[in-house]
Amino acid sequence: MKRISLIAILTIAVQLAVLAQPQFNIQGEEVYKGDDVVFHQIDEHTWVGTGHIMFNESLYLVEGDEKAVLIDAGTNIKDLDKIVASITDKPVMLVATHVHPDHTGASIDYFPELYINPADTVGIPQFMPNYKGDVKYLKDGELIDLGGRQLEVVFTPGHTPGSTTFVDKAAHYGFSGDSFGSGNLLLTTNFSTLLATCEKTSKLMADQGIEKLYPGHFFGPNEETPQRVDDLEKIAKGALSGDIAGETNPGAMLGLDLFINQYGVRVNYNEKALK
DSSP states (O other), rough: HHHHHHHHHHHHHHHHSSSSSOOOOOOEEEEEEEEEEEEEEEEEEEEEEEEESSSSSSEEEEEOOOOEEEEOOSSSSHHHHHHHHHHOSSEEEEESSOOTHHHHHSGGGGEOOOEEEEGGGGGHHHSSTTSSSEEEEEEOOOOOESSSSSHHHHHOOOOSTTEEEEEETTEOOOOOOOOGGGEEEEEEEEHHHHHHHHHHHHHHHHTTTTTTEEBBBBBBBBOBOHHHHHHHHHHHHHHHHEEEEEEETTOOTTTTOOOEEEEEEEEOGGGGGOO
16 A cells, blocks of 8 residues: 555544644744744744644654754655754754654655654554665663753553653653544554553653643644543543443544544544453
């Protein structure tokens, strides 16, 4: 299956599942605007890029004193390496929250290395088969030292087997990709995995004072808060116990033919997720 076909499938899945199109409302100075992406500044050394192909697919540039990390590469952003270099003069390490093609699209080819959770290697043949660079592996709990700034790697499977969150404890925020759905979670694993991830993340956020996680489809008012994580935990427990019943997902894609819509979040899944 060609990459563009996979993008189309994911796009249709999200568009069908979202009840109302969110308003694009990212605060912060616009530091770059091109045909494929717009970058806004989050704080002095952090930026969010917004793509235009897949529901505001988001990438984040996180800078330290010695190097920077680019979290995800969008769907197809021409000359992404040059765009990033126009924002930071630090050497850039590319990491991925997961291997879906709206996060590891054609733009990864501008970078010689890509770091992922090894559990998502199962998706490489389908989602990024043509990458010629080196795929390297992250470890749960490892620290990425940027010089005066650290990101902790936190494995948060559920959306995919290898979904990953990157946490800046000092800044009290992190970057979670699609781990918690940006308001619309496509659960391709199961509720037991989601429950374990929510319990782990909830504890981490409480212990470390993490106030929010910037999601993989960021449009301004939809950061993943501790409350969002707790609500997803309730949904997972309710689904597993049978206290919350799913509804038929009209026009379901990716085999996710059921959904639960509670607490302002939608979880798309199938019967296998209940086992």
